Amino acid sequence: MQTEGLVAKDLHVFYGEKEAIKGVSLAFAAREVTALIGPSGCGKSTFLRSLNRMNDTIDGVRTSGEIWMDGENVNEAGVDVVQLRQKIGMVWQRPNPFHKSIYENIAFGPRYHGVRNKKQLDEIVEDCLRKAALWDETKDRLHNSALALSGGQQQRLCIARSIAVKPKVILMDEPASALDPVSTAKVEELISELKQDFSIVIVTHNMHQAARVSDKTAFFYMGKVVEYDQTDKIFTNPSEKATDDYISGRFG
Numbered sequence: 076m077q078t079e080g081l082v083a084k085d086l087h088v089f090y091g092e093k094e095a096i097k098g099v100s101l102a103f104a105a106r107e108v109t110a111l112i113g114p115s116g117c118g119k120s121t122f123l124r125s126l127n128r129m130n131d132t133i134d135g136v137r138t139s140g141e142i143w144m145d146g147e148n149v150n151e152a153g154v155d156v157v158q159l160r161q162k163i164g165m166v167w168q169r170p171n172p173f174h175k176s177i178y179e180n181i182a183f184g185p186r187y188h189g190v191r192n193k194k195q196l197d198e199i200v201e202d203c204l205r206k207a208a209l210w211d212e213t214k215d216r217l218h219n220s221a222l223a224l225s226g227g228q229q230q231r232l233c234i235a236r237s238i239a240v241k242p243k244v245i246l247m248d249e250p251a252s253a254l255d256p257v258s259t260a261k262v263e264e265l266i267s268e269l270k271q272d273f274s275i276v277i278v279t280h281n282m283h284q285a286a287r288v289s290d291k292t293a294f295f296y297m298g299k300v301v302e303y304d305q306t307d308k309i310f311t312n313p314s315e316k317a318t319d320d321y322i323s324g325r326f327g
């Protein structure tokens with residue numbers, strides 16, 4: 076299996092005695108969207124959070140196996156998790172903008188990583204807001220609070236914030252599940268645009284969404300990947316009965 080890009084090899088994750096991820100190996104290519112689907116509690120979010128070590132913040136979590144990001148095993152001691160999360164960004168289910176202005180939400184990351192020049196920061200803010208299809212709606216109120224934006228706008232701002240530090244991969248945990256249908260469509264459109272520059276891994280319960288936005292799909296069940304394939308194949312002609320049952324709504 077490759078070690079370029081983002082790759083998980085035989086990953087196991089335990090919460091205390093409970094094994095939530097039972098030996099998952101998956102690789103995520105650049106400029107591709109991978110959907111992680113499966114019934115509630117099968118380990119999708121646990122797996123996603125492992126990829127940039129967000130599980131480190133949960134008490135009692137133990138991980139074994141390897142996760143490679145551009146040739147570095149991110150599970151090794153001594154890995155700088157701030158640098159890691161710069162390479163592998165995250166967008167959560169509920170929009171969580173900082174309690175700061177729209178401008179500062181985007182500028183915070185680049186400034187933290189050393190960009191001090193105001194003109195450069197201005198350019199980054201504009202570029203990221205344009206990429207997140209939010210520039211026209213916000214250009215006249217960049218210094219207003221991000222919390223005054225609608226939920227859908229806040230989520231696009233969080234996506235803009237995640238790309239401001241130039242990640243290679245963006246992890247998204249049900250990024251549209253708290254949004255109305257119009258905002259959901261905008262986020263889906265955005266995902267299709269962003270995949271030209273990034274690798275995207277998205278957890279979703281919405282089968283239509285997985286089918287619309289992703290190139291590859293992994294079906295998780297009870298901590299394992301039961302089937303991984305081209306999204307078209309998974310949704311039209313899955314190899315495994317469990318996958319077929321799940322996508323046809325027979326369980327989950």
Ligand SMILES: Nc1ncnc2c1ncn2[C@@H]1O[C@H](COP(=O)(O)OP(=O)(O)OP(=O)(O)O)[C@@H](O)[C@H]1O
Pocket residue numbers: 090093095113114115116117118119120121122133
């Ligand atoms: N912080 C935690 N402490 C203990 N157990 C946990 C924790 N988080 C998740 N689990 C358990 O790990 C298993 C996988 O949970 P996880 O949230 O990863 O599944 P999921 O597929 O993302 O579920 P959902 O679709 O409902 O979000 C479940 O049995 C869950 O109860």
